[in-house]
Amino acid sequence: MSGFREGRLATLKAKIAALEAGGRADSESMPLGDPRLDGAFLNGGLPLGQWHEFAGEGLEAETAAAPAAFAALLASPLARRGEAVWILRRDDLFAPGLAGLGFPAERLIQVCARDEAEALAVAEDALATVGVSAVFAEVEAVDLTAGRRLQLACEKRGATGFVIRRRPYGGGPSKALTGSAAATRWRIAAAPSAPPPDEFGLGAPRWTAWLDRCRGGRPAAWLMEASGAYSDGEEDGTYPLRLVAELGDRELAPARPLRLAG
Amino acid sequence: MRVVCAVDAAGRRAGLFVGQKATDAAALCPGLVTAEAEPEADAAALVELADWCVRFSPAVALDPPDGLFLDVTGVAHLWGSEAELAEDLRARLARNGLPFRIAIADTAAAAWAVAHQGAETIGVVPPGEAAAALARLRPSALRLSPDAAAQIERLGLRRLDQVLALPRAPLARRFGAETLMRIDQALGRAQEALSFRRPANPWFARLAFAEPISALEDLQRVSFDVAAKLCERLEREGQGARRFDLAFHRLDGKAHPLRIGLALAARDPARIAKLFAPKLETVDPGFGIEVVTLAAEGVEPVTGRQVRLDALLDGGLEDGLAPLVDRLANRLGEDRVWRAVPVESHIPEQSARAARPLDPAPEAADWPTDIPRPLRLFRRPEPLEAVVALTPDDPPRQFEWRKRLRRVRHAEGPERIGDEWWRKEIGEVRTDAVRDYYRVEDQEGQRFWVYREGLYAPGETPRWFLHGLFG
Numbered sequence: 001m002s003g004f005r006e007g008r009l010a011t012l013k014a015k016i017a018a019l020e021a022g023g024r025a026d027s028e029s030m031p032l033g034d035p036r037l038d039g040a041f042l043n044g045g046l047p048l049g050q051w052h053e054f055a056g057e058g059l060e061a062e063t064a065a066a067p068a069a070f071a072a073l074l075a076s077p078l079a080r081r082g083e084a085v086w087i088l089r090r091d092d093l094f095a096p097g098l099a100g101l102g103f104p105a106e107r108l109i110q111v112c113a114r115d116e117a118e119a120l121a122v123a124e125d126a127l128a129t130v131g132v133s134a135v136f137a138e139v140e141a142v143d144l145t146a147g148r149r150l151q152l153a154c155e156k157r158g159a160t161g162f163v164i165r166r167r168p169y170g171g172g173p174s175k176a177l178t179g180s181a182a183a184t185r186w187r188i189a190a191a192p193s194a195p196p197p198d199e200f201g202l203g204a205p206r207w208t209a210w211l212d213r214c215r216g217g218r219p220a221a222w223l224m225e226a227s228g229a230y231s232d233g234e235e236d237g238t239y240p241l242r243l244v245a246e247l248g249d250r251e252l253a254p255a256r257p258l259r260l261a262g
Numbered sequence: 263m264r265v266v267c268a269v270d271a272a273g274r275r276a277g278l279f280v281g282q283k284a285t286d287a288a289a290l291c292p293g294l295v296t297a298e299a300e301p302e303a304d305a306a307a308l309v310e311l312a313d314w315c316v317r318f319s320p321a322v323a324l325d326p327p328d329g330l331f332l333d334v335t336g337v338a339h340l341w342g343s344e345a346e347l348a349e350d351l352r353a354r355l356a357r358n359g360l361p362f363r364i365a366i367a368d369t370a371a372a373a374w375a376v377a378h379q380g381a382e383t384i385g386v387v388p389p390g391e392a393a394a395a396l397a398r399l400r401p402s403a404l405r406l407s408p409d410a411a412a413q414i415e416r417l418g419l420r421r422l423d424q425v426l427a428l429p430r431a432p433l434a435r436r437f438g439a440e441t442l443m444r445i446d447q448a449l450g451r452a453q454e455a456l457s458f459r460r461p462a463n464p465w466f467a468r469l470a471f472a473e474p475i476s477a478l479e480d481l482q483r484v485s486f487d488v489a490a491k492l493c494e495r496l497e498r499e500g501q502g503a504r505r506f507d508l509a510f511h512r513l514d515g516k517a518h519p520l521r522i523g524l525a526l527a528a529r530d531p532a533r534i535a536k537l538f539a540p541k542l543e544t545v546d547p548g549f550g551i552e553v554v555t556l557a558a559e560g561v562e563p564v565t566g567r568q569v570r571l572d573a574l575l576d577g578g579l580e581d582g583l584a585p586l587v588d589r590l591a592n593r594l595g596e597d598r599v600w601r602a603v604p605v606e607s608h609i610p611e612q613s614a615r616a617a618r619p620l621d622p623a624p625e626a627a628d629w630p631t632d633i634p635r636p637l638r639l640f641r642r643p644e645p646l647e648a649v650v651a652l653t654p655d656d657p658p659r660q661f662e663w664r665k666r667l668r669r670v671r672h673a674e675g676p677e678r679i680g681d682e683w684w685r686k687e688i689g690e691v692r693t694d695a696v697r698d699y700y701r702v703e704d705q706e707g708q709r710f711w712v713y714r715e716g717l718y719a720p721g722e723t724p725r726w727f728l729h730g731l732f733g
Contacts, residue, residue, distance in 0.1 A: 059664060065638045065733030066708075072637075083583050094639035094730060095602035095614045096629040101637070105602065106628060109583075109619045111590055112598045122590060129586040190733065192671060192707035201674035202634075202703050205732060230634045 017042055017216055028158065030077065033239030036246060041184075042216030046074065050183035050215075051127075051150045051161030053142065057189055064138060064166035067188040068093070069101060070207050071162040073226055073240040075134045076103045078160055082133030085109045085126040087119050089138055089168060101205075102228040102240055120146050127153035127161055135159060138166045147181030185213040191223055205229055206244065221247035267299040301327065311360075312459050317511045317553055318351060320463045323456040329377070331370050331456050338366075340468055345386050352384055358515065368392045370456055371448035375403035375422075392449055397423035404444040410437045465503060465558035467492035474513055474550025481510070481542045481551070486535035488556040493529040502527030502564030506534055510545055511553040518545050523596055525587035525620040527564045533585060537592050587619045604629050608679050610639060610729065633677070634701055636711040636730025643727035646712060654718035657700040661712065663728055668704035675700030676714075693717075701732065709733070 029045035031038050038044045046052070054067035075084070084107065086093060091112045098105035111126075113119035116139055123137035127150065142150065142163055150161055163182065187210040193203035204225050211220045223244040264284035276291050288294050304327055312322045312330055321333035334347060341347040344366045355362045365376035367387035372395065376385040379399045387395040396403065399422050402411040414437060419425050425433070426445065434442045446452035469488045475481070485508055496502060504527045508520045522537040545551075591599045600616035604626045607613050613629065629635070647662040657673035676698035683691040697713040704710070709732035715725045 059666070060708075063638055063731055065636075065731035067733070069637050069733030085586075092638045092640060094610075094636055096604075096610070096635040097637040097639065097730070097732070099629045100631050100633070100635050102631070106604065106623065107601070109587065109599065109601050110616075111594065113594065114598075118594070122594070125589065126586060129583060131583045132586070190707040190709060192705070193703060193709075195672060202672045202701055202709065205709065206707065208707075230632055 013042065013216060031239075032074075032241060032243075034243045037222065037243055040211060040214060040217045040220045042214075046160075047183045047215075048078070048160045049154050049158040051147075051154055051163055051181075053163045053165065053180060053182040053185045055165040055185075055187050057187060060189065061165070061167045062169055064164050066190045066207055067164050067166075067186070068136070068138070069205065069226075070186070070188045070209060070224075070241075071136060071164055072098055072103045073101055073229075075136070075160070075162055076101075076240045078134040079104050079108070082159075083107065083109065083131050084134045084136070085111060085132055086136040087111045087113055087122050087126070087138060089113060089116075089119060089166070100230050101226060116140055120150070123161065123163075124149055124153040127159045128156040129159070130157055132157070132159050134162060136162045136164060138164045140167055141165060142180060142182070144181060151181050180213075182213070183215050184211060184217075186211055193225075208247065223247060304328070309459075313517070314515055315351075316509070316517065317555070318347065320466050320555075320557055321458040323458045325374070329374070331373070333456070333458065334366065340470070348384050348386055354515070367395065369448055369450045370454050371404065371444060372396060372450075374405060375399050375448060379403040393426065396426070396448060397421065401425050404441070404448055406441055406444055407438070410441050413437060414441075463557045463559065465492060465496065465501075465561050466555065467495075467557075468553060468555045470553045471551070474547075474552045476547035476550045478542060481545060481547070482535065482539055484554050485538045485542065485556075486531055488554050489531035489534040489538075492556050492558055493531045493534070496529040496558065496561070500563055501561050502529040503558030504560030504562070505558070506538075507557045507559065508538055509555045509557075510547070510551045511555070512548045513550050513552055514548055516548070520545070522592050523588070524584070525591065525618065526584040527560065527562050528584070529564065533588075537588060540593070584620060591619075608682060610635065610679070611641075634674075634732065636709075637733045639711075639730040640728070643713070643729045646726040646728055649724075649726040651714075651724070654724060655698075657702055658712060658726060661726060663710070668708070668710070670702045671705055673700050673702040679713075699729070 028048040029041060029043040030048055031045035041047060052071075054071045055061070056064050056067045060066055078084070084104070086108055088110060089112070091110065093110060095105040095108065098108065111122050113122055119137055119139045120142070123135055123139075126132050126135045150163070153159075154161055189208045191206040191208045193206050195201055195203035204227070206223060206225045209222050209224050211222070213219060223246075225242045225244050226240065227238055227242040228240060266278060266280055266282045266284060266287050269278045269280060273291075273294075278287050278290065284296070308324060308326065308328070308330070312324055315322045315330055315332055319332045319334050319337045323331040323333075325331055334344065338344040338347045341350055348364050348366055351364055352362065363377045363380070363383055365373045365380055365385040365387065367373040367376055367385075368389055369392060372387060372392040376387055376395055376399070379402075380395075385395070401414040401419060401422055403422065406414070414425060430442060443452060447454045467488050469484055469491065471484075475484065488508070489506070503524070505521065505523050508522075510518045510520075512518065520538060520541045522534065522541070524537075528534070587599060596618075597616075599619055601619045601621075602614040603617040603624050605613055605615045606626045617624070644663065646658075648667070649661040650659045651657065652659060655676065657675055658670055660667060660669045662668070677700075678696055678698050680693070680696040681691050694717050696717060697715055699711060699713045702710050702712055710728055711730040711732065712726055712728050715727060718724065
């Protein structure tokens with residue numbers, strides 16, 4: 001009986017996924033190299049041909065260094081497969097730093113947009129371009145219409161979008177999100193690294209990643225570590241991010257101050 | 263002493279001449295109206311006129327104070343003949359009220375001579391007849407130095423054919439090598455270097471309309487037509503271009519230039535017209551546009567390139583990376599689309615350079631990946647407050663950045679980055695211009711790239727800066 005139910009459930013899920021992918025049943029995905037990670041997604045990996053949203057908290061909402069580093073690592077196998085475009089509002093992205101993380105930065109095309117609307121338009125244009133596999137866009141917020149447009153652009157050629165939410169310097173409080181068409185929504189914060197006990201210095205960079213929303217999957221919270229950062233050798237075949245620990249439910253959705261909620 | 267710089271026709275009839283003392287001139291014509299000479303304004307007007315003349319030929323050289331050289335080689339057929347070209351130029355100059363003399367000849371020097379001393383206002387010297395045309399002019403028509411010209415005339419040589427008949431060696435000895443050179447230039451035996459306002463561009467197409475156009479759709483159509491015309495030639499010769507300059511010449515003589523750049527040399531008229539399309543709205547057609555010109559720059563062979571692109575991409579070139587870069591560069595500006603390429607420098611700000619997105623990779627080695635570098639590098643390092651370090655050479659234990667106190671849990675460093683002495687004169691190298699960089703991690707796990715400026719000096723508070731974030 002339960003076998004029958006699970007079978008029905010799987011068929012239904014596949015149907016829904018097909019509907020959501022605009023009629024294309026073959027939504028590709030990119031495994032992250034750990035069953036505990038891949039299990040959170042619908043198709044056993046980060047869905048491709050869709051767009052994902054990464055945000056930081058506190059000061060990171062303005063500098064967006066941790067979300068950018070995390071998104072770049074997540075996408076680095078994709079960026080190796082095709083061209084990558086990074087759309088900025090402030091040109092403070094430092095390519096040697098990206099290269100150090102293991103991202104193919106020397107081929108990355110950077111575009112500095114003048115305003116939010118232009119950044120989104122460029123992202124859309126880049127996503128719909130043949131040969132481009134990953135598009136990073138640093139924008140303040142993606143509303144429902146812009147999100148749908150991004151999604152349509154992704155589906156055109158199967159490119160994957162990585163939206164890094166970033167408030168312009170000196171801007172007001174970040175805009176509230178009114179729903180989103182993103183396939184997954186992440187919150188990223190830098191986490192203390194764990195250097196080997198008798199060694200001097202910092203360990204490999206770590207992040208706490210909250211997968212707040214995942215279409216067709218389930219939310220999760222993970223402590224992750226860059227596996228090939230700042231090393232001389234070429235990491236080949238390994239996955240750029242390693243799961244250190246699954247975080248308990250209590251770390252999901254931290255309580256927000258009441259005055260913000262009102 | 264005030265002298266006469268220019269005289270109009272009426273003045274000349276009254277006996278005035280250039281170089282005359284102003285007082286003499288005033289004595290000769292009591293009611294003389296004078297205006298101050300403005301050489302700068304004249305020069306500016308000449309430059310403007312030169313730019314206007316681009317409608318006749320892309321190669322226009324200034325001949326101050328009052329002349330222009332137009333290289334009309336291979337251009338005259340657009341008007342039918344050289345005489346018709348000269349007639350068109352005459353009509354337009356006359357309509358604008360500009361006094362003029364025009365000559366077309368085999369060489370610039372011969373044209374200059376005929377223009378300045380010929381009998382007619384317009385002189386078109388047929389090919390190969392420069393010597394005949396020069397024969398009856400005075401020797402000064404050769405742009406000789408005033409001394410040489412005066413001396414030649416003093417010797418009774420009043421016509422050029424007399425000078426040309428002289429043996430060359432005595433001519434050079436007596437009147438200087440310059441005289442010989444001018445003669446050779448006039449007869450085409452020696453090259454004359456003209457500095458054109460724009461280098462002569464053989465990749466040039468032009469469309470003239472029987473009726474002036476002004477509608478946006480027409481502009482779109484003709485920008486495609488003129489691109490097709492030029493691209494056909496590019497295609498025939500296996501070339502492509504990286505920049506296209508489109509100019510709409512209006513009835514009132516003003517030109518409206520537009521420019522697009524391409525990341526890879528190309529010659530697809532549809533693509534070029536598409537890139538121009540959004541810019542056409544900025545064109546003010548005025549009373550109408552009668553001529554459109556398109557010039558291609560950065561022309562290079564393209565066959566190899568396009569094969570590579572085709573192999574790289576599965577779709578048509580229309581949707582590939584190169585058109586994307588072109589669209590973005592032309593919409594946002596060329597400096598807003600780039601690819602960071604490595605530069606072999608230890609100074610972090612200089613270790614990456616913005617390059618055109620699709621240029622081949624430079625020679626410099628890739629960035630070293632074993633030395634941590636931040637993901638965000640601040641253009642202006644931000645000063646840190648309340649830095650506590652145990653000893654001058656220690657990493658900070660805590661610091662305040664953007665009003666928040668950070669306690670350092672782990673630190674790495676120092677990495678000392680100093681002046682690149684091998685790039686400078688030894689006297690300019692400063693040993694104290696060093697930065698000691700530390701990679702530090704605070705209690706929350708945020709990783710920062712901080713540095714202390716300068717060497718330790720007793721009694722001085724070291725200055726600390728945040729240069730980047732690792733994320």
